Amino acid sequence: MAGILVVNERYFPDSELEPAHVGATSFSRSALHCLHNAGLSAGAILYKRDEELTEPQVDLVRRSGFRCATLRFNFDMETGTVSRAVAEAAALLRAEHGFRGQAMLYYQTDALLGFHPQELACCVTHHGPFVHDFVGLFSARETARAFGDAAKALHLFKHQELGLHRVRSSGRMFVLQHSRLQREYLVSRGVDERRIRAVRPPIAPPRASEPLRDERLRAFVEGAELLVFTAVARLDYFKNVELLVSGGIQARKRGVPLRILVVGDSPDDAAAREALRARVPKEHGAEFMAVEKLAKSQLYALFGLARTNGIFVCPSRYETLGITPLEAALSGVCTLMADSDKVEARRFFPAAHRFLPSSDGLADAIGLMYADPSGVEQLGKELRETIATEISEENFERDTLSAWHHFSQAARQVGA
Numbered sequence: 001m002a003g004i005l006v007v008n009e010r011y012f013p014d015s016e017l018e019p020a021h022v023g024a025t026s027f028s029r030s031a032l033h034c035l036h037n038a039g040l041s042a043g044a045i046l047y048k049r050d051e052e053l054t055e056p057q058v059d060l061v062r063r064s065g066f067r068c069a070t071l072r073f074n075f076d077m078e079t080g081t082v083s084r085a086v087a088e089a090a091a092l093l094r095a096e097h098g099f100r101g102q103a104m105l106y107y108q109t110d111a112l113l114g115f116h117p118q119e120l121a122c123c124v125t126h127h128g129p130f131v132h133d134f135v136g137l138f139s140a141r142e143t144a145r146a147f148g149d150a151a152k153a154l155h156l157f158k159h160q161e162l163g164l165h166r167v168r169s170s171g172r173m174f175v176l177q178h179s180r181l182q183r184e185y186l187v188s189r190g191v192d193e194r195r196i197r198a199v200r201p202p203i204a205p206p207r208a209s210e211p212l213r214d215e216r217l218r219a220f221v222e223g224a225e226l227l228v229f230t231a232v233a234r235l236d237y238f239k240n241v242e243l244l245v246s247g248g249i250q251a252r253k254r255g256v257p258l259r260i261l262v263v264g265d266s267p268d269d270a271a272a273r274e275a276l277r278a279r280v281p282k283e284h285g286a287e288f289m290a291v292e293k294l295a296k297s298q299l300y301a302l303f304g305l306a307r308t309n310g311i312f313v314c315p316s317r318y319e320t321l322g323i324t325p326l327e328a329a330l331s332g333v334c335t336l337m338a339d340s341d342k343v344e345a346r347r348f349f350p351a352a353h354r355f356l357p358s359s360d361g362l363a364d365a366i367g368l369m370y371a372d373p374s375g376v377e378q379l380g381k382e383l384r385e386t387i388a389t390e391i392s393e394e395n396f397e398r399d400t401l402s403a404w405h406h407f408s409q410a411a412r413q414v415g416a
Contacts, residue, residue: 046070083117087119104408134146146236225258246362316338
């Protein structure tokens, strides 16, 4: 079947050079390119909430080189009305791309599953964490903080539960799984394992990176004997970047001559960066820097520069995948991963590159890496060789197209 990606419009920027809003941005682009290269892409439906509208609005646009349909709607509209608009957008895209048969929709998250037209097959990748699962691990206060506030958490919970019910009850809904964490949760909630197929993440570092353009940032990195750093799209509760700061300061107090770098959040949202800066004691202030998130090409430029003296740290407390630490590791940067079974990417990292998620645990791991006689650059090379056997763009495409074939066959059998 032809495939139509369904993704939040703000996660699909006008240019691939723009910084990613969330991890789903790069994943969705890779999925679209994969379908396109296989001659199966019928574009994308880019949805956006618009509280001013009383009826859904569908328009055709060209975005980042692809023919797409925009869908404006809000969650107060009748389910049937939005479902018909989704079907209309899909029909327009099939006609635009010259596909006569039915298409299968590919939802990057479960936000719109409750509105999915029953006559169409679909698959979904659950990029965001399940509120129901998170609540079972953290307090109500922590949950509200993690998802923005209590109202946002409740809204997300409601629509995730609705989507989960649809996946359980429809034989033409499938799961393109990128996380064992979420597979286990879905199966525990009654989703048929036979309708789930796993894909390895789509990561392909460039063979040659461009120069890091920010001179102040470049000087900070190059001037470090040891750089301990992280990079995220959003500095939110899930990322737990406070742990990087406290663990890094603890290591400095033990005599490790390191600098700490945090990359994250948009240029006009400096609150979280300032809050992290406030955690740094004055005597260590000159060795700390927090900057806005970087475009993908510049992020890889940072990785290229930091290979010789850097340790990338993923301190997340809950991560349904963790693409950026894998990008760092596959770029040859020595990388440390929180040793938590609630951080999916952890399973790709050998034990020597995991740390107990506490300030002392991180400081211990940093100290061991710094003292290793082979040096962080060699440790990074060895880590890259280990992870590259499992993760590549080729493996992602192979997994995706195999799953797509299986879903298409199964959907036709159910519809027959």
